[in-house]
Amino acid sequence: MKLIDTILADAAEITAIRRDLHKHPELCFHEERTADVIAKALTDWGIPVHRGLGKTGVVGIVKNGTSDRAVGLRADIDALPMTERNEFPHASSIRGRMHACGHDGHTAMLLAAAKHLATNRNFDGTVYLVFQPAEEGGGGAREMIKDGLFEKFPMEAMFGAHNWPGMKAGQFALKPGPVFASSNEFKITLKGKGSHAAMPHLGLDPVPAACQLVTAFQTIISRNKRPIDPGVISVTLIHAGEATNVVPDSVVMEGTVRTFTLELLDLLERRMKGMTEQLAGAFELSAEFEFRRNYPPTINHIAETEFARRVLTDMVGADNVQEFEPTMGAEDFSYYLLDKPGCYFLIGNGDGEHRLGGHGMGPCMLHNPSYDFNDELIPLGGSMWVRLAEEWLAPRPVSSR
Template sequence: MKLIESILADAPTIQTLRRDIHAHPELCFQEERTSDLIAKALTDWGIPVHRGFGKTGVVGIVKNGTSDRAVGLRADIDALPMTEHNHFEHASKHAGKMHACGHDGHTAMLLSAAKHLATHRNFDGTVYLVFQPAEEGGGGAREMIKDGLFEKFPMEAMFGAHNWPGMKAGQFALASGPVFASSNEFKIVLKGKGSHGAMPHLGLDPVPAACQMVQAFQTIITRNKRPIDAGVISVTMIHAGEATNVVPDSVTMEGTVRTFTLPVLDMIEQRMKEVAEGIAATFGMTVDFEFHRNYPPTINHETETAFVREALTEVVGAENVLHFEPTMGAEDFSYFLQEKPGCYFLIGNGDGSHREGGHGMGPCMLHNPSYDFNDELIPLGGSMWVRLAEAWLAKPQQQA
């Protein structure tokens, strides 16, 4: 493993910053303190800072030489609306808010790289350090783009990484093509006619109609979608009724749809609407159908993925650069990849044995109240970002 000496030396300082951020989590578009901390650190290292992209986003600029080439590196900075179960010193000080996905660690790794890049500047061109808010459901990447991120900071490509519990520290994983799914939500209100539970013939019972609807949705996956295409329909909430002896007026169903491609998503949305309306009509009822598209699929570009694989191999060796099996989870880095070539990859966070005394009893998995980022990754992640940026700016530029 080829770690950069100056980054290793600065690791304790960056760890302190990481734990400070962990102790003071902020939710999407509320990351004022976090943005202030990031901006101050960058400024102290002589890095020009631009703020306000995506409301609370921060962009640092490290430039050297005369080349007009540029590359973007991204870290997300927001926390989750959940209560931490850990009791160590840097546990969340705000009930109902927690860095349970490691965005504090992502920020720390990029800050570690930022300090080295600013101090040594062993490249010709510009490195844009993109600290993005509101990944957890707020679409912060989309909002930064709307605010002119790529017009203000023209870059050839954008790269991002996420820690991955269960994969060994010191390992990476990546793949070209779809790696994270689109995330979409639906809400269906099936409207019948309430009645006494002893006299259901006097009403229109929406409950059995809703049950048939849930079952029918699964035939979209098994009979309308090609078997080789990925897609998931999950009805995760069903609400109906207030008393045991009353047939309810309506049933509300909510859930998610996830796909790796937009054509499959288009088909599923259309068929769900047709099925919902058809079953409602069959039972003599009406239905309100809402479908909200959240994050698009995260699709890595083939050339940039091959580049990242080569760069990571130089840092940790080919045996520690694994193939990433795509997940149906979602990630708003997808918006960046719709606009720019790039790659989103994983860095192993270990099995949780890094956690100190005072951690909760649960596993150290993402979105778990006992999670904590593995600080051993800070020098590795910092070295990774530096080597990736230097390698990108050193390689011949592709012609359009």
């Protein structure tokens, strides 16, 4: 494993920053303290800083040489609205907020790289260090782009990484093409007429219609889409009624839809809407159908993925660079990849043995109240970002004629 000595030497300093961020988590678009910590560290290391994109985003700018080439490296910085169950000293100090996805660790790895890049500028061009807010549902990537990220900081490509519990520390995983799914939500209201539960014939009961609709949606998955195209429809909330002897006036159903392509998403939305309206009509009900598209699928570009694979393989060996098994989870890095070539990959976070005494019960999985980022990854992640930037911006040989 080829780690950079100066990053190893700075590991304790960066770990302290990571644990400070973990102790003071902030939710999407409210990462003011987090942004202050990031901006101060970058400024102390002599890195110019631009703030305010996506409300609380921070961009560090490291230049060297004369080339106008540039590459972007991204870390997300927000926490989740959940209560931490760990009790070690750096556990969240704010009930109901927790870094349960490792964004504090992503920030630390990019800060480790930033310090080295500022001190050892072994590249020709510009590295843009993108510290992005609001990945957890807020679409911070989309908002940074809307605020002019790529106009203010023109870059050739964008790279990002996410820690992955269950995969060994020291390993990576990546693949070209779709790696994370689109994230979409729906809300359906079926309206009937309430009645006494002992006399249902006097009303129009929306509950049986809702039950049939849940089942009918699964026939879209099994009978309308191609079997080889991954897609998920999950009804996760059903609200109806207030008393056991009353047929309710209405039923509200909510849930999520996930796909790897927009074409399949179009199909699922169209069929769900049609089923809702037609089934409601069959039960003499009225229906309201709402469908909200959140994050598009995350689709890695071929050339940039193979570039990242070469760099990572050189660092840790081919046996430790695995093929990324796509997940139906979602990631707003997808917005960057719609506008710029790039690659989003995984870095192993281990199986939880790194957690200190006082951690909560349960596995060290993402979005789990017992999660904690593995600080052993900071030198590896920092070295990873430096090598990617240096290789991308390596001076190109002058061709002879």
